[in-house]
Every structure is written in C-alpha cells, then in structure tokens.
Amino acid sequence: MKQLALVIDLNVCVGCHACVTSCKEWNTSGTAGFMSDFNPYGEDPTGTFFNRVQTFEVGEFPNTQTVHFPKSCLHCEEPPCVPVCPTGASYKREEDGIVLVDYDKCIGCKYCTWACPYGARELDENLKVMKKCTLCVDRIYDESLPEDRRKPACVLACPTNARLFGDVNDSESVVSNSIRENGGYQLMPEWGTKPANHYLPRRKTSITIHADELTRIDNPLKKEQLPLPDDDEQTLDDIMSW
Amino acid sequence: MHPAFSVIFLTTLIGAGQGLFLALYTGQLYSVFNVLPVQDSHGFYGFGSLLALVLLVGGLIASFFHLGHPERAWRSAAMWRTSWLSREVLALPAFMGMTTLYGIVHYFDINPTLFTISGAFDVDASLLVGAISTGLALLLFICTGMIYACIKFLQEWASPLTVINYTLLGTASGFTLATLFAYFSESELVSFYAGWAIVITLLSAVTRISSLIRNARIKHRSTLATAIGIRHASIQQKSRGFMAGSFNTREYFHGMSQAFMKNMKWIFLVMVFVIPVVLLVAGLTQPSLVIFAVAFIAQYTGLIAERWFFFAQANHPQNLYYQTI
Numbered sequence: 001m002k003q004l005a006l007v008i009d010l011n012v013c014v015g016c017h018a019c020v021t022s023c024k025e026w027n028t029s030g031t032a033g034f035m036s037d038f039n040p041y042g043e044d045p046t047g048t049f050f051n052r053v054q055t056f057e058v059g060e061f062p063n064t065q066t067v068h069f070p071k072s073c074l075h076c077e078e079p080p081c082v083p084v085c086p087t088g089a090s091y092k093r094e095e096d097g098i099v100l101v102d103y104d105k106c107i108g109c110k111y112c113t114w115a116c117p118y119g120a121r122e123l124d125e126n127l128k129v130m131k132k133c134t135l136c137v138d139r140i141y142d143e144s145l146p147e148d149r150r151k152p153a154c155v156l157a158c159p160t161n162a163r164l165f166g167d168v169n170d171s172e173s174v175v176s177n178s179i180r181e182n183g184g185y186q187l188m189p190e191w192g193t194k195p196a197n198h199y200l201p202r203r204k205t206s207i208t209i210h211a212d213e214l215t216r217i218d219n220p221l222k223k224e225q226l227p228l229p230d231d232d233e234q235t236l237d238d239i240m241s242w
Numbered sequence: 243m244h245p246a247f248s249v250i251f252l253t254t255l256i257g258a259g260q261g262l263f264l265a266l267y268t269g270q271l272y273s274v275f276n277v278l279p280v281q282d283s284h285g286f287y288g289f290g291s292l293l294a295l296v297l298l299v300g301g302l303i304a305s306f307f308h309l310g311h312p313e314r315a316w317r318s319a320a321m322w323r324t325s326w327l328s329r330e331v332l333a334l335p336a337f338m339g340m341t342t343l344y345g346i347v348h349y350f351d352i353n354p355t356l357f358t359i360s361g362a363f364d365v366d367a368s369l370l371v372g373a374i375s376t377g378l379a380l381l382l383f384i385c386t387g388m389i390y391a392c393i394k395f396l397q398e399w400a401s402p403l404t405v406i407n408y409t410l411l412g413t414a415s416g417f418t419l420a421t422l423f424a425y426f427s428e429s430e431l432v433s434f435y436a437g438w439a440i441v442i443t444l445l446s447a448v449t450r451i452s453s454l455i456r457n458a459r460i461k462h463r464s465t466l467a468t469a470i471g472i473r474h475a476s477i478q479q480k481s482r483g484f485m486a487g488s489f490n491t492r493e494y495f496h497g498m499s500q501a502f503m504k505n506m507k508w509i510f511l512v513m514v515f516v517i518p519v520v521l522l523v524a525g526l527t528q529p530s531l532v533i534f535a536v537a538f539i540a541q542y543t544g545l546i547a548e549r550w551f552f553f554a555q556a557n558h559p560q561n562l563y564y565q566t567i
Contacts, residue, residue, distance in 0.1 A: 020483070045486045052483035054563060056466070058474045066480070069470050071563060084392070086318035086328035105317055108310015111327050113493060114243070117395045117464065119560025122489040128310025185471045188559065190463045191395050199471055 003077060003097035003169045004135055005196035006155065007178050008070050011203045013162040015053055015068030022157035023051040023072075023133075031138050032103060036126030048124045050133040051154055065202060070163070072154070073120040073133035074187060074195030075099050081112040081121065090130070097169075097196060098137055103129045117191050135165075168196055243396075244496050245553035251304035253386055254415070254545045256334065257408065259297030260379040261416015262423070263341050266290045267372040268438070269420075269431050274369065278434060283348040285427050287368070291345025293423060294416075298338045326392055330385035337382050340375035347371055383409040390556075397460050398556045403453040410446035411514070411545060417442055418518055418541050421525070422534040432529055436522045443522075443541070447515040450548070454507070457555060464559040479565040494561050496554035506551045513544025 027050060028035040037047035051072040058065045075092075079099050082090050089105035090112050092098070101112075101121075106129040113121045113130065121132045136152035139145060149156065155163045166175035175198070178184060184198035266287060272278040281287060306312040315331075322328040347353055347368045355364045387405030394400045417439035424431045466477045482491075496503075521537035 017483070046488055049484075049488065054479065054483045055481040056470055056472075057478045057480050058472055058476070060476050067470065067472060071483075080393075080395075083321075083324035084327065086321050086325045086331060087314070088321045089317075105314070106311065107314045107318055109308060109318070109327065110310075110493065111325075111389070113489075114396065114558070115393050117559040119490045119494065119558070119563055123310065123493070125489070187471055188395075188464050188468050190468055201472070 001097065001169060002095065002167050003075070003196045004140070004166070005075055005097075005168045005175065005198065006072070006135070006152070007164040007166075007168075007175045007184060007198045007200060009162045009164070009178070009182070009200040010067055010069065011162075011182075011200060012160045013053070013068045013070060014160055015055055015066075016159060017053050018157040018159060019070055019154035019163060020049065020051050020053055022153045024049060026136060026139070026153035027134070032134070033127060035131065036124050038125065046125075048122050048131050050122075050131070067202065070154075071118070071120070072197070073099060073135075074118060074193075074197040075133075075135065077194035077196055078192060080115045080117070080191070080193055084111050084115040086111065096167075098135050099132070100134055100137065101130050101132060103127070103131075106130050117188055117193065118195075140165075168198065243553045243556045243558055244493055245550045246308055248304050248306075248308035249553070250546055250549040252301045252308070253408070254412075254542065254549055255297050255301035255304060256382065256386070257412025257545070258415040258419055258542060259294045259301065259341075260337070260382060261413040262290065262294040262297065262419050263337075263344070263375060263379055263416070264413055265417045265420030265435055265438070266294070267344075267376050269434065270368065270372060272434070279430050281429055281431065282427075283351060283353070286424075286429055288345050288349030289427065290420070290423055291341055291348065293419075294341055295338060295345065298334070298341065302334060302338070326385055326388040330382065330389060333378060333382040333385045337375060337378040340371060340378055344368060344371045344375050380409070383412060390552075395464065395559050396556045397462060398457045399552075401453065401456060403449055403456065406449045407446065407453055410442060410449055411548065414439060414442040414446045414514075414518075415538070415541050415545055418522065418534075418538045421522065422531075422538050425525075425529055425531060425534050432534075433526055436526050436529075436534075439537075440519055440522050443515055443519050447511075450514075451511075462557065462559070464562060466562050466565075469559065469562040479563075482564050482566060485567055490560060491564050494558040494564075498554065503551070503554060506547055506554070510544050510547035510551055513540050514548050515544075517541070517544070 024035060035048040039045050051070060054069045054071060056067045056069055058067055075098055079092055082092050082099065087105045087107055089102045091100060093100060108123060108128040110123055121130050124131045140150050140152065142150060151165050155165045164175050164178055166173040168175050170176060178200060179198045182200045184200050186195045186198060269278060269281060273280045306315065309315055318328055318331045320328065322332055353366045353368050355366045356370055358364050384405055387408035390399040391401060391404040417435055421432060421435040421439050424435050467473055518537045518541040521533050525533040
C-alpha cells in the first residue's frame with residue numbers, strides 16, 4: 001500500500017527555516033483556507049503552523065553537535081489521532097496514507113491533539129478547527145504543475161535538499177533507498193505509531209588509518225635494503241635534476 | 243496538560259448527577275426488599291431525578307464550551323466504534339433520557355407491574371427503567387474515564403485507576419448530595435445515604451491516593467533522545483523554532499509552579515475526603531442541613547480542584563519539543 005512521506009536528513013539541514021516559511025505561504029493561500037495569525041506584528045504574535053524547525057545541542061562543550069530538527073506531522077501508519085476523533089473528521093487516506101482533517105466535520109474538541117505524542121496538530125484559533133500538515137495534498141496531484149514541481153512546498157524550498165518526498169512503502173523509491181542506505185529512523189518508536197516520515201541521522205565521513213599505512217611497504221629504498229642517505233649526501237634528486 | 247474548566251465542570255457535574263441517580267435507585271432497591279421504608283414518589287424520586295438531571299444538563303452545557311464548533315456537536319456520535327469520546331456522547335444523552343423517564347414514572351405514578359419473577363417479586367416500570375439507567379450510569383463512568391485512560395503515552399492517565407477514580411469520586415459526591423437531599427426532603431434515608439457516602443468516599447480516597455503514588459513514581463518512556471532520535475545522554479534544546487506562544491505551548495502546559503501543584507493536591511485531598519467524612523460522621527449523630535450542605539459543597543469544590551490537578555499532572559510527551567524559547 002502506498003504511503004507518502006518525507007525523509008528529513010539531519011546531516012544536511014542547516015536550520016534556515018525556509019521549509020517553515022514556504023509551508024506557511026503555500027498553505028495559508030491554499031484551497032483549504034488560510035492559517036490564522038494573531039497579532040502578527042505585535043508584542044506577542046501567535047499563529048498556526050504545520051512545520052517548525054527546532055534546534056538542539058547534543059553533547060557537552062567542547063564536544064557538541066548542533067542539530068537542526070524540522071518537525072511536522074509524521075503521517076503515522078498507525079495514527080493514534082485518527083481513532084479517537086469522535087466525528088470522523090480526522091482520517092487516513094487509503095490511497096496514499098496521508099493523514100488529513102476534514103475541516104467541515106471537525107468540531108474543534110482538541111481530543112486528537114491530546115492523542116498525538118508529537119504535538120503535530122494545532123488548533124486554528126480563528127477558524128476553530130484542527131489543522132495539520134497535509135503533505136501539500138493540493139499540489140502533489142496538481143496536473144497543471146510541471147511534474148517536478150508536484151512536491152510539498154517544504155521539499156521544493158529546501159536549499160540543501162535535506163527533505164526528500166516519496167512512497168516509503170515502495171522499496172525502490174528514493175526515500176526508501178535513503179532510509180535503507182543512511183540508517184533512517186522513526187521518532188518515539190516506543191508508542192507503536194509507526195511514523196511514515198523518517199529522519200536520517202548525523203553522519204561523519206571518516207576512514208580508519210593504521211600506522212603501517214603511513215609508511216610505504218613497497219618503498220624501493222627499503223626493498224633493496226639500502227640505508228637512507230644522510231642529510232649532507234647527494235640524493236637521487238640531486239643527481240637527476242638536470 | 244492545561245486544565246480546561248469546561249471539561250472540569252463537565253466531568254464533576256455529570257459525576258455528581260450519575261452518583262445521585264445511583265443513590266436514588268439504591269434507596270429504591272433497598273425498599274423493594276423491605277430493608278428500608280418506601281419513599282414518596284413525588285417528593286423524593288421525582289424531585290431527586292430532576293436534581294440529577296439538572297446536574298447532567300449543567301455538565302452537558304459546560305461541555306459545549308470546550309468545542310470550537312458547538313453547532314456541529316451532533317457529528318460527534320459518529321465514530322462510536324473507535325472513539326471513547328463518541329461513546330460518551332452517546333451514553334450521556336441516553337442516561338439523561340432514562341433518568342428523565344425514571345423521574346416521570348415516579349412523579350406521575352405511571353408505575354404498572356410489568357412482570358413477576360418467581361411468582362413473588364413484582365418488577366414495576368420504575369424498577370426496570372432504573373435498572374437500565376443504572377447500567378447507563380456505569381457505562382458513562384467507564385466512557386468518561388476511558389477517554390483519558392486510553393491515551394497510552396499520557397502515562398499519568400493510562401491506568402485502570404483513572405476509570406475507577408472517575409466512578410468512585412462521582413458516586414461519592416452523588417451520595418453526599420443524596421444525604422443532603424434526603425435531609426432536605428425529610429426522608430428517613432439520611433443515615434443510610436450518609437453511611438454509604440462515608441464508605442464510598444473512603445474507598446475513593448484509597449484509589450485516588452493509589453493513583454497519586456503511582457504517578458509520583460512514574461518513569462516516562464519518552465525522552466529527548468527518543469523524541470529526536472539521537473542516542474545521547476546529554477541533549478539540550480536551544481530553540482523551539484519560534485519566540486512567542488503557539489497552540490503547543492498553550493494547550494499542554496499548565497504554567498503553574500510546583501508549589502502551586504503541591505498545594506492543589508493537599509487542598510483537594512482535604513476537601514474531597516477529610517472534610518466530607520468528618521462532617522458526614524458528625525451528621526450521623528447530629529443531622530443538620532448546614533452540616534450536609536457544607537459536606538457536599540466542600541466535596542464538590544474539592545473535586546473541581548481534584549480534576550484541575552488530574553489534568554495538570556498529566557505530562558504530554560510533546561512538551562519535550564517545547565522546552566526552550
């Protein structure tokens with residue numbers, strides 16, 4: 001069964017918030033209505049967002065790593081937010097596994113947010129309905145867009161290509177491949193929610209060098225058992241430099 | 243979690259209403275077996291049911307303040323196969339309907355004998371309606387408790403004790419109210435209700451304190467390491483991604499100090515358990531309206547504090563993502 005999802009590479013995310021702003025921009029002007037803001041230029045601005053980038057510091061100084069961590073709905077394969085909804089407004093699509101909210105059915109009781117361990121859902125305080133990441137369902141199937149633009153807004157905005165989009169149940173897809181090759185993992189696996197979105201860990205490219213690799217075993221001088229020339233003696237270079 | 247007063251009033255009011263109905267029906271059952279004198283249908287069962295209904299309607303009205311779209315509330319009956327909230331939405335009006343019917347059957351004396359068990363035991367309409375209503379009252383307690391107990395990662399709630407506490411605390415406040423009501427309507431059942439109110443209040447003290455002990459020792463399964471998936475003992479949040487508040491920072495944090503929480507705990511322990519039991523024991527020897535009224539008001543007010551504490555104590559794992567501005 002198809003399961004669309006994002007794969008977020010923490011190794012390349014630089015924490016620029018481009019995915020946050022492009023998400024907000026696309027979805028606030030989207031077909032499902034705007035995402036309310038309150039007091040946007042005032043002292044205490046607040047508003048609805050589907051996506052956030054957070055920053056964590058791992059380790060103790062001086063051995064620290066800064067990890068920028070984008071967080072949005074994970075489109076769980078066992079979404080705990082769906083069965084608790086009393087109206088059926090919260091649902092998971094059979095055809096592609098996207099978890100959506102029917103804004104016309106939602107009564108704004110907030111029970112689904114209690115049932116989401118990731119805090120991925122936000123009540124729109126103006127429209128009084130629950131909102132969450134739709135994986136840009138209104139653009140990924142839009143045939144009026146060129147095919148390479150039929151991706152979530154956050155994926156298109158990412159300058160470092162830290163966000164990949166595709167079907168995680170198709171073992172040949174780019175996302176499945178990157179999960180497999182780079183140790184992709186899920187958040188809070190302890191609750192059995194089976195998030196479809198995966199994260200790729202920080203990776204350091206390193207090679208192991210042993211001491212014997214630093215001296216050439218096939219050194220021709222060594223091979224012929226000749227002593228190394230002294231500093232003031234002529235070397236092969238001196239003779240041959242004509 | 244941030245305690246919502248709509249839900250606090252919903253659960254405490256319907257709990258007292260359910261408890262009061264259970265008390266009324268218990269009294270009737272005892273009188274069927276000639277253990278207690280039969281009560282007046284009009285003044286006692288009729289007005290008693292009305293009082294229970296008033297509490298239930300009050301709870302229902304309070305619940306609407308929790309909704310963003312109360313005009314769509316009827317939709318919430320749809321998903322009863324999966325959602326405990328939906329089941330509560332069905333159980334509450336069903337129980338209210340049967341309580342109304344129970345009151346009507348008594349008040350207007352529409353109480354024919356429906357059938358006879360073993361040729362000796364007459365089952366009249368009020369007995370049958372009351373039995374169904376009792377079943378619905380218990381079902382409603384289970385639904386209300388399970389709404390909270392079924393969320394497994396809210397570990398403070400995910401325990402059978404949640405359902406037991408909702409049932410016992412609601413029943414205790416109902417029996418205390420029944421004591422007051424019996425005294426007010428000059429019934430002989432005052433000491434009967436006072437006795438049961440003491441027993442149930444003490445029983446609920448045992449289960450509620452058990453859950454306090456359980457929650458004090460709880461070890462949360464989610465940590466910052468599982469939340470962001472990085473296996474390291476030392477992880478600190480440096481930014482939550484925005485400076486001002488959002489739904490995530492308002493809905494899941496109660497924003498009160500540890501001292502306030504601790505005070506709230508002692509306040510509800512004294513008001514829900516200690517004061518009512520002392521007053522009810524005193525009322526057994528020297529019954530007076532003031533004693534029973536103060537006992538109920540103290541217990542009900544204490545239950546509001548108890549429910550506030552119940553919500554505030556629950557630690558949502560999403561809070562891990564919102565530790566620092």
